Amino acid sequence: MTYENAIKRLEEIVNELEKGGKTLDESVKLFEEGAGLADFCDKALKNAELKITMLNSRENGDE
Amino acid sequence: MNLPVITVSQLNLYIKKMFDSDLSFASVILSGEISNLSPHYRSGHVYFSLKDENSSVKAVMFAREASRLRFRPENGMKVIAFGRVSVFERDGVYQLYVKELEPDGAGALSVAFEQLKKRLESKGWFDPAHKKPLPAFPKRVGVITSPNGAALQDILNIIGRRFPLCEVIVAGVTVQGNAASGEIIEAVERFNKEKLADVLIVGRGGGSAEDLWCFNDEALAAAVYKSEIPVISAVGHETDFTICDFVSDVRAPTPSAAAELAVPDIISLTHSLEALTDSLYSNYVSAVREKRLRLELLTAKRSFSEVSGLFEGERRRLEKMMDSINNLVSDAVEKNSRRCQTAAERLNRCAVNYIGAEKLRFAKDVTSLKRLDPLAVLLRGYAAVELNGTMASSVDAINVDDDITVLMSDGQLRCRVEEKRLKP
Numbered sequence: 001m002t003y004e005n006a007i008k009r010l011e012e013i014v015n016e017l018e019k020g021g022k023t024l025d026e027s028v029k030l031f032e033e034g035a036g037l038a039d040f041c042d043k044a045l046k047n048a049e050l051k052i053t054m055l056n057s058r059e060n061g062d063e
Numbered sequence: 064m065n066l067p068v069i070t071v072s073q074l075n076l077y078i079k080k081m082f083d084s085d086l087s088f089a090s091v092i093l094s095g096e097i098s099n100l101s102p103h104y105r106s107g108h109v110y111f112s113l114k115d116e117n118s119s120v121k122a123v124m125f126a127r128e129a130s131r132l133r134f135r136p137e138n139g140m141k142v143i144a145f146g147r148v149s150v151f152e153r154d155g156v157y158q159l160y161v162k163e164l165e166p167d168g169a170g171a172l173s174v175a176f177e178q179l180k181k182r183l184e185s186k187g188w189f190d191p192a193h194k195k196p197l198p199a200f201p202k203r204v205g206v207i208t209s210p211n212g213a214a215l216q217d218i219l220n221i222i223g224r225r226f227p228l229c230e231v232i233v234a235g236v237t238v239q240g241n242a243a244s245g246e247i248i249e250a251v252e253r254f255n256k257e258k259l260a261d262v263l264i265v266g267r268g269g270g271s272a273e274d275l276w277c278f279n280d281e282a283l284a285a286a287v288y289k290s291e292i293p294v295i296s297a298v299g300h301e302t303d304f305t306i307c308d309f310v311s312d313v314r315a316p317t318p319s320a321a322a323e324l325a326v327p328d329i330i331s332l333t334h335s336l337e338a339l340t341d342s343l344y345s346n347y348v349s350a351v352r353e354k355r356l357r358l359e360l361l362t363a364k365r366s367f368s369e370v371s372g373l374f375e376g377e378r379r380r381l382e383k384m385m386d387s388i389n390n391l392v393s394d395a396v397e398k399n400s401r402r403c404q405t406a407a408e409r410l411n412r413c414a415v416n417y418i419g420a421e422k423l424r425f426a427k428d429v430t431s432l433k434r435l436d437p438l439a440v441l442l443r444g445y446a447a448v449e450l451n452g453t454m455a456s457s458v459d460a461i462n463v464d465d466d467i468t469v470l471m472s473d474g475q476l477r478c479r480v481e482e483k484r485l486k487p
Contacts, residue, residue: 004200010339017346027350038340048227055234
């Protein structure tokens, strides 16, 4: 799962809950999924470390 | 007339010798306006005239010199020409053999720049409609710049601080001199061909106009224009403009600014995640509230006889609801994140309020139930009659000599019926 996808789904869930009209079971399920996604995103932001790759012009080239 | 007859060639040769022996023709700096320009595309020689208000003189610039021109000579352009004056024997004309040509006023570089800019603009290469939007969350940021420059360090620092979720792929290239534009073009094309990045930063730190010149290359502009990957151009300082800037999708004033444009900021991401998490919790709580409201509405419609049974059912449902909320709250607390905790505390508060309100309402309803209890009227001085353990509501059920119990609020009376009278 990517950060972008997780945030997208979390937004959907919040919108769904906001709309209302769910059964209690559905609300609980959505909330649980949302809390999991929020946790995932939180960890992703906290633990991220920049990855740097140097492209060597003679390496992996098709020329 | 004893003059010798000479040929045309002899005459022209003689005149040419006269010109060439005069040192003042050997190096001439001439100012004038270009007219009758006729570039000879095959040979590369450039033929034109230089004129002022009254006069004009032929001029030629041979391919060797013309190929070194940074700008394109145009009719009507004011120039300063340096060269020698000599005679073209075949046609019998004297002309200026131009070694160097400079635009009069603006420098050659700035004229060349304006010319290329105008040409590409008319091709539509700077058209806003062609500019691609930058991705909101790039996974890979391609950087094409000098591997040793401060620009690269700035870019890496800023991306590392703002958005460490992504990967930076660096293509080290030369960023000044003759080889530079070729290397940059190659890198842009490679990123595109191998789909190595979601957004590209092409640039370098500050330098002289001469240093930045490779970013004014037409072939480089073509590579940037054709790039499928959005390109952020960041060449030099805020005041430096290059063709690469105009043709790119976004121009950044500096390499640092390019890094800021390329990726979102983790701080604002954290804030919006917090906001999103908060609304997740609050929406969840209001979803549960809504259930309670519906429950209340339903209860209100029930008749008296159903109320007590319903209370039991409602209480059970409430308890279940509270259980699931409490489970979620403790789950959230276990996750141990500070934000989760505050949200959980809020949720908990909501839940406690909710339970409190429910209890209150329940107690109130029980009181009103009691008020409707038939035995409660005894408190007001009335009495009830019981025969063999059942309430008697009519004298029909009771006969003379029956043993009855009279119930009052503070006790009972055992009585024997002596007489029975019906209502007239």
